[in-house]
Amino acid sequence: MLHEISALPSAALSEAQSARLFARGRTVFPDGTTRATVERDPTPRYVLRGEGAYLVDVDGQRFLDLNNNFTTLIHGHGFAPTIDAVTRLLRDGTCFSHPTAHEIELAELLVDRIPAVEQIRFVNTGTEAVMFAIKAARAFTGRPGIAKIEGAYHGSYDWAEAGQGGTPSTWGSAEAPVAVPAYAGTPDLVADGVVILRFNDADGARRRIAASADRLACVLFDPMPSRGGLIPPDPGFTAAVVETARQYGILVVCDEVLNLRQSYHGASARYGIEPDLIAAGKIIGGGFPVGAIGGSRRVMRVFDGSAGRAKLAQGGTFSANPVSMVAGRVSMEAMSEAAFARLEAMGDRLRATIAGAIKLRQANYVISGAASLFRIHPKQTLPRDYRQAYLSADEAALMKAMSRFFRKEGILLPSGAAACLSTAMSDADIDKIADVFERFLATAPVSEGRTK
Known part of the structure; x- marks a missing residue:
């Protein structure tokens, strides 16, 4: 049992504990865990506890955490104000079939901060938030189809998944990207209902949206897709998407499940986008399960x-549960503009220091990102879209080697995904990340294609 492991003295812990837990997991889970996104090299790292910017695993090792549960924990682990607020709440009850004042308080905070949000609905996950945003667009326009950015991840709703995992052999031509299904057996009507746009291709976006305008309910738009390389949008591209959508009565839905952390007002406001949802x-x-759909x-x-059957009924047993609402409000209140x-x-x-180290060693890497997000690419030039950010087998091996190097130095760096900072981190932590990267470069030969 895990409580038995946590009770062991640190000297008794060994690298075998995670392996032992994984072996147990494989007897009850199809692949040993319950999330496809869990990194395993070769087995997952099982966590015992979190301490601010750090994680401690069941083997007693302590790591600076640059994953933060896939960018969720903006304050790191064990944020005291949230723990205190939730602890007080637990005795009063964790979920009810009736509303509480807590949901209004979090909604008021978000409506006050995010310019595009006048009203809001709460759900339990980012997947649900995207799904109901798409459904809302369909209900509003009466059209079934969506357009979305190639390679962008939007959760596990069939239409939102299409085109998120294409490869050079499946993604089609640059002029007509294919809505590659996410899994075998996906109904043909899913791909038929999704138009794929290449990120930062303004002309292509105008052409493809216009060609399918009569059946499109919305353009699903991530202002800076993580799987697409964590690349900022060109102003001309965002203008092309929004203007063309407006021209044909198509709604613009911005997925800020990840990128809301880019500023006090969110990512859409940062990049001058005025979405409908x-x-x-x-x-x-x-740090608790949550999702939200907001808009005009x-x-x-x-x-x-309230006056009869809604065009779109939305509910959920745990939607707007008081634990998530209180934790969210306290966490977001602490995220002041400062x-x-x-x-x-x-x-x-951090990005400037890493870029400087790359330039000094003329290494075959670039760094992208904004605000508290960053991603390192084993490329000579900064990618502009998913196809350019896509890793070859050799590039993927380089990133795996980098993650392993960081792990040996006490830092958990996501492999092939967005890394993020938290308010629990110090300037010393930033220096540590930069120092480890510089030492990683020192262990590798000068990259091909560059000279000293």
Whole structure:
């Protein structure tokens, strides 16, 4: 049992504990865990506890955490104000079939901060938030189809998954990207209902949206897709998407489940996008399950069932549960404009230091990202879209080697995904990340294609 492991003295712990737990997991889970996103090299690392910016695993090892549960924990682990608030709440009850004031308080905070959000609905996950945002667009427009960015991850709703995992052999031509299904057996009508746009291809976006305008309910838009390389959008591209959508009465849905952490007002506001709907999650739950759909009153009216049956009925047993609402409110209240500015300053310094080390050694790497997010690419030039960010087998091996090097130095760096900072990190932690990267470069030969 895990409590038996945690009771062991540190001297008794060994590298075998995670392996032993994984062996147990394989007897009850199809592949040993319950999340496909769990990294295993060769087995998953099982966590005992979190301590601010750090994790401690069951083998007694302590790591600086640059994953933060896939960017969710903006305050790191064990954020005291959230723990205190949730502890007080637990005795009063964790879920009810009736509303509580807690959901109103979190909603008021988000409506006050995010310019595009006038009203909001809470769900339990980012997947649900995107799914209901798409359904809301369909209910509002009466059209079934969506357009989305190639390679962008939007959770596990069939239509949102299409085109997120294409490869050079499946993704089709640059002029007509294919809505590659996410899994075998996906109904043909899913791919038929999804138009794929290449990120930062303004002309292609205008052409493809216009060609399918009569059947498109919305454009699903991630302002900075993590799987697409964590690349900022060109202003001309965002303008092309929004203007063309407006021209044909197509809604713009911004998925900020991950990227809401880019600023006090979110990512859409940062990049000058005015969406009709926003899907949110991750940081707004304070470390507990959450999702939200927000937008203008005229679109959010599809959820209104006060005068009869709503155009779109939405509910969930744990939606707006008080634990997530209280944790989210306390966590977000602590994310003041000053807190966001400090995180961004640390991110800017880290990206600049890493870029400087790359330039000094003329290494075959680049770094992307914004605010508290970053991603290192084994490329000579910064990618502009998913196809350019896609890793070959050799490049994937390089990133795996980098993650292993970081892990040996006490840092958990996601492999092939967005890394992120938390408010629990210090300037010394930033220096440590940069130092480990510089020492990683020192262990590798000068990259081909560059000269000293």
